[in-house]
Each structure stands twice: as structure tokens, then as C-alpha cells.
Amino acid sequence: MNPSMNPQPKPVIALTLGDPAGIGAELIARLLAKPEACQRANIVLVGDAWLWREGQRVAGVQVATQPVDSFEAVRARPDTGVPAWLERDTVRPDQVTVGQAQAAGGASVLRVLDACMDAARDGHVDAICFAPLNKFAMKLGGLAHDDELHHFAQYLGVDGYFCEFNTLGELWTSRVSSHIPLKDAAAALSVDGIKAATRLIYRSLEANGIAAPRVAVAAFNPHGGDGGTCGREEVDIIAPAVRQMNEEGLPVQGPFPADTIFLRAQAGEFQAIVTMYHDQGQIAIKLLGFARGVTVQGGLPIPITTPAHGTAYDIAGQGRANVEATWQAFQIACRMGASHRFPSSQ
16 A cells, blocks of 8 residues: 555544542543544543542443553554553542542642643643543642633643633634623723634634634624724724734634624534623523533643533532533544644654
């Protein structure tokens, strides 16, 4: 066979078990019980052995794995059709109470994620998909930032623009401001900020395999500001940002009133919406399909994805966790990881 006809090697995807007190290990067990998971990627599962055993027990499945002693060994191994297993001792069972946010669990999450990011920085991992975590537990366990995205950005040395994307099937959203009080959202708008959020989601959709993304920009005020009679952010900030992007060759549209833009996207007109503040997009996305939503950490030098729902402490350990959002997050990590390498490994 001509070597040029050989298929591309599968991307190496690191999977983590998430907060040990939540539904993460159960979700990963359900995910890896799907035969098609290992068809999509060369998977390395990272975490505590006792927690992985517990996740399989709760999910009612048994998943074969291949132990490895390092991240470096994962890419070099033959395609066995089973995930690699890289054990990390980060937390004891007696330090975890199911359904409760605790410092030991938060510290465990940080240690595993940091190890995966180190592996990505060394070129051994192409993307990370992590099971749900709990921000409060992570702060108890040593997280120095408001959320995991800012931790990732600092750890990986990001000095440019970054933000969370929320996705539902083929629809993606980004936002200009995120975890700030609503009273500060107007002051957080700027031409440069809107352009940065729009460029980032446009390029990320391209990395997800979409050749010509259809991206729309939401208005900020009711009725899109009604020509400036109900707020001037559209006139003074948002429309100029869209116009400048068009002049620069980025074919985005808007601003469109926020109370109808998601209807147009749902009808297939747009593949991505740039929203102006957190709940403008989050409410719509979660209403359209909470159980299938995915969060993509945008602007980092490696794709990192996770289901958009949380640790579901209220049903942890009960075998009731829905794997659909985790499956969607994994598939996005596979698509983006297949076309991406950490800059230091290129």
C-alpha cells in the first residue's frame, strides 16, 4: 500500500474521572462501554484505581483497559481497541463522601487535570475530555481562580483571549463577558472584545471540521436597541465590530435581537451565536437540550471539553447518570484533537 494512503493515526484523548463524590466515574464507565469510543480515538484514562472500579460498579459495566506506565507510552502502543489506563493515586476512599463537595476531591481533580495538561504540553496528548467537577470543591482543594478555565489558561501560559463555548449538537455559543454581575455586563462590551470572541469561535468551528461557519452576533438590548432608542450598545459597539470583521474578511452577521436569534439558529440558519453576557446564551442552550450540552474551553493551545452539566451530587452513586453530554463532549474532543497538536510538539 502507498504510505500516503494510510489513515491518519487516531488522536490521543485523555479522559478523567472528575470529582470523586459526583457522577463522573459512572459517566466515563458508560462512555467507555460504547464500542465506538475506541474506534474514534486512542484513549488514555487517568485517575485513581478505586474510583474507576466504583464507577464501573455503579454503571453496571466492566471495561477492559491496558495499563501503561506513562503518557508517552500511549501514542506508541498498537491499536488494541481498548483504552489505556494510567493510574494516579490522588485521593483515598475514606476522604470522599458521595454527594458532598470536599477539599480532598477538589485537590484530586486538580492533580489529574494538571498531569493531563503536562502531557499535552509534552506532545503526548492531543485533547482532554474531563468528567464533571465542582468549583467549590476545587477551591477548597487549592484552586486559586474563579473557575477551571482560568486555571487552564494560566497553567498553559495563555496570554491571549479565551472563553468558554457552550454547544448543543451543531449549535455553538460564545460570550463576550462571562462570570460577572449582570450590572457590569454593559460596561464589559467593547469592539475589540466582540471581535475576539467572534474570531475565536469561528476558528474553533473550523477546527471542529466546519469549512465555512455561519456565525451570528447577538444584540445586547431589547429589540436590538430599536435604533438607539432602547440603548446604544448596538449602534456604538456591536454593529461597528461586525462591520470591521466583515471588512477583515470574516463573514459574520448581526447584531440580531437576542429573543429571536436562537429561533433562527434552531432552524439551521446559524451554526454559532456570539452572545454578549453569560445567561443570554446559557438559558437558551440549556432549555434546548440540557442533557446534551457540552462546554468547550476556547482559546487554549489544546482542545479541552466537558459535559455542560455538573457533578449531580443528588444522584451520585445511584446508577442514574445520563451519558449523552459526555459522549458529545468526547466526540468534539476527538474531532478537534485529530487536527491539532500542542504548539511545542509541531
